[in-house]
Amino acid sequence: MTYPTFPKDCTSMLCKHLSPELFETLKDKETANGFTLEQVINSGLKNSDSEIGVYAGDEDSYEVFAPLFDKVIEAYHGFSQSDKHHSNLNADELKINGLDEGYILSTRIRVGRNVKDMPLGSAVSKEQRNEIEERVSSALNALEGELEGEYYALLGMSKNVQERLIKEHFLFKDGDRFLEYAGLNRDWPHGRGIYHNHDKTFLVWLNEEDQLRIISMQKGGDVLEVFSRLVLAMQKIEEKVPFAYSDRLGYISSCPTNLGTAMRASVHIKLPNLGENMEQFKTITEKYFLQIRGVNGEHTKSEEGIFDISNLRRLGITEVEAVQDMIDGVASLIEAEKALAEVVK
Numbered sequence: 052m053t054y055p056t057f058p059k060d061c062t063s064m065l066c067k068h069l070s071p072e073l074f075e076t077l078k079d080k081e082t083a084n085g086f087t088l089e090q091v092i093n094s095g096l097k098n099s100d101s102e103i104g105v106y107a108g109d110e111d112s113y114e115v116f117a118p119l120f121d122k123v124i125e126a127y128h129g130f131s132q133s134d135k136h137h138s139n140l141n142a143d144e145l146k147i148n149g150l151d152e153g154y155i156l157s158t159r160i161r162v163g164r165n166v167k168d169m170p171l172g173s174a175v176s177k178e179q180r181n182e183i184e185e186r187v188s189s190a191l192n193a194l195e196g197e198l199e200g201e202y203y204a205l206l207g208m209s210k211n212v213q214e215r216l217i218k219e220h221f222l223f224k225d226g227d228r229f230l231e232y233a234g235l236n237r238d239w240p241h242g243r244g245i246y247h248n249h250d251k252t253f254l255v256w257l258n259e260e261d262q263l264r265i266i267s268m269q270k271g272g273d274v275l276e277v278f279s280r281l282v283l284a285m286q287k288i289e290e291k292v293p294f295a296y297s298d299r300l301g302y303i304s305s306c307p308t309n310l311g312t313a314m315r316a317s318v319h320i321k322l323p324n325l326g327e328n329m330e331q332f333k334t335i336t337e338k339y340f341l342q343i344r345g346v347n348g349e350h351t352k353s354e355e356g357i358f359d360i361s362n363l364r365r366l367g368i369t370e371v372e373a374v375q376d377m378i379d380g381v382a383s384l385i386e387a388e389k390a391l392a393e394v395v396k
């Protein structure tokens with residue numbers, strides 16, 4: 052492989068940070084599972100509109116290709132090579148402060164997890180993926196109380212179930228081009244599936260971008276309840292299926308944006324006036340390290356002034372701090388929205 056040519060208007064972290072010199076040092080390296088630089092950068096090369104553009108194939112990728120990953124990690128999370136990740140799941144430390152919950156349509160917090168001693172999704176074999184599905188779905192099927200529910204494998208899923216899950220916005224997208232070129236859609240739909248509890252407030256995606264995406268969500272703005280349910284679920288699953296965790300980088304994920312807590316805490320919220328004042332909107336989201344997305348997930352646009360607002364940083368801060376970023380930032384957005392609505396009146 053020779054040094055790739057990036058389009059002139061490319062702004063991804065890959066094209067920013069992969070210099071010809073760095074490329075030369077890394078181009079013949081390989082992880083213990085045989086994951087190569089070519090595989091690390093393929094998604095970003097094929098999708099030149101990527102924001103990041105790199106994926107890991109295993110925990111070892113973050114070591115072997117550290118000169119590239121560390122640059123991306125530092126730029127995205129503000130986490131330097133000498134930093135160490137710490138966890139804190141104590142919900143009692145969350146401060147709701149002045150958050151006006153009535154303004155919030157729904158709240159969702161997810162974490163990404165991958166199975167210890169397995170390659171990540173972009174390097175896993177079909178047999179390993181099936182084994183992961185088997186191990187995780189049995190752990191899920193043993194959950195009790197509020198978390199009790201059912202696992203639906205994508206393979207052989209009936210039209211009825213599929214339509215219901217799509218309608219409820221539970222089913223993940225297939226054919227995502229970023230995942231496709233990262234090798235994360237191989238053998239689709241084998242090994243993929245969705246678990247949800249009876250109340251539909253707790254969901255697990257299997258073998259999508261990460262081997263597990265553990266999701267807690269509900270209508271309204273009770274962030275504490277959503278967080279507490281997620282923590283319980285994470286702990287219950289990990290009792291049966293240990294997760295890949297590194298002392299320095301925390302929970303290991305396919306995409307470097309998800310390392311550490313691997314946590315994205317988000318709300319859907321109607322902010323029509325701020326939506327018309329994007330500059331003010333972005334000043335607030337930048338101050339609180341928040342990301343703005345459309346309501347139909349990543350890479351989608353906002354509809355009817357409804358936005359998905361979430362924490363941006365996931366590594367080098369604790370779970371409690373990640374959720375606190377979201378709470379404080381959203382409280383500030385609501386105040387600004389109220390003030391703008393007064394002016395419009």
Ligand code: ARG
Pocket residue numbers: 094100101102103104105229260306308349
């Ligand atoms: N690889 C995609 C990009 O660079 C997604 C990056 C972050 N999102 C994610 N789902 N991992 O734009």
